[in-house]
Amino acid sequence: MTAMLLLGATTARAAESAANVRWFQTTEQxxxxxxxxxxxxxxxxxxxxxFVITTEEGQIIGREQFLKDLRPLPPGLTxxxxVRDLTVQEFPTFAVLRYLADEWETVLAQRLTTQYRVTDTFRKNGSTWKIVASHVAVVTTDPPAQQVASDGWPGLAGTYQILPDGWTFHVVLRDGQLFGxxxxxxxxxxxxxxxxxxxxQGSLGEWLFVVGPDGKAMRIVDFRKFEPLVWTRVTDR
Known part of the structure; x- marks a missing residue:
């Protein structure tokens, strides 16, 4: 009898949990x-x-401001x-949700695709749920290579260093491509x-080569998470 009661309770909890996951999926979408x-x-x-949301730009926005800022896309944008890969960690009084927000948009006929990792926290409010916090982070990927002039790339190859005696960084030209x-x-x-x-490739930030009058790069400015790290040329090889 006890085993049957336990089995029944477990089955009921599993059914409730599955129903909650479906509700969260529908709600998030x-x-x-x-x-x-x-x-x-x-x-x-x-x-x-x-409610508070932390945006992909690191802004912290409360409920009132979020609703005020929520407007339809302007003309020319669609x-x-x-919502993909939703997971739910459910606790007695709250739940933590994680999912992939798979976005596409057209900006004046140019198509863009971006993915975000979203973490939402809900609190139980009687028989339903209220969202209390959301955190959004961009999933970083390598950008597509642009068709650019490469005749100056031999002048970018060389060895660079964080002066006066820090790390060294090597840039080589191989089969028409730059590697570092x-x-x-x-x-x-x-x-x-x-x-x-x-x-x-596979790294955050942009690398800007500062080229001198002789066509050789004097230094590299590596923007690591929007902060510059300067590498100075020390040799040509």
Whole structure:
């Protein structure tokens, strides 16, 4: 008898949990659908009075400001966000959700795609849930290489150093492509954005080569998370 009661309770909890996951999936998708249209109602209905969101730019925005800023996409822009890979960690009084927000948009006929990792926290409010916090982070990927002039790339090759006696960084030209790295045996490809601005494959930030009158780079300004790290040329090889 006891075993049957325990089994019944476990089955009931599993059914309730599955129902909650379906509710969260539907709710999160409705919130994402409301962004492009600027529909405040789905958000207003589910948001806790103390709701706070941390945006992908690091801004912290409260409920009132978020709803005020929520407007339809302007003319010339279209887009949509799909909620994928939703997971739910459910506790007696709150739940933590994580999912991939898969976004596409067209900006005056140019198509852009971006993915975000979203973490939402809900608190239980009687028989329903209220969202109290959201954190959004961009999923970083390598940008597409741009078609740029490469005739000046031989002048970018060389060895650079964080002066006076810091790390060294090697830049080599190989088969028409630039590669760079601190370990000569593990160089990564530079993805060109302009003739002298690059992204290092698999890394955050932009690498800007400052070229002198002789066509050789004097230094590299490596923007690491928007802060410059300067590497100075020390040799041509």
């Amino acid at each position: 409705s919130l994402m659908d409301a962004i492009a249209t600027g529909n405040r109602q789905p958000w207003d209905r589910i948001m806790d009075s103390g 887009g949509s966000i799909t 790295g601190r370990d000569p045996a593990k160089l990564k490809r530079f993805i060109p954005l302009t003739p002298d601005a690059f992204v290092l």
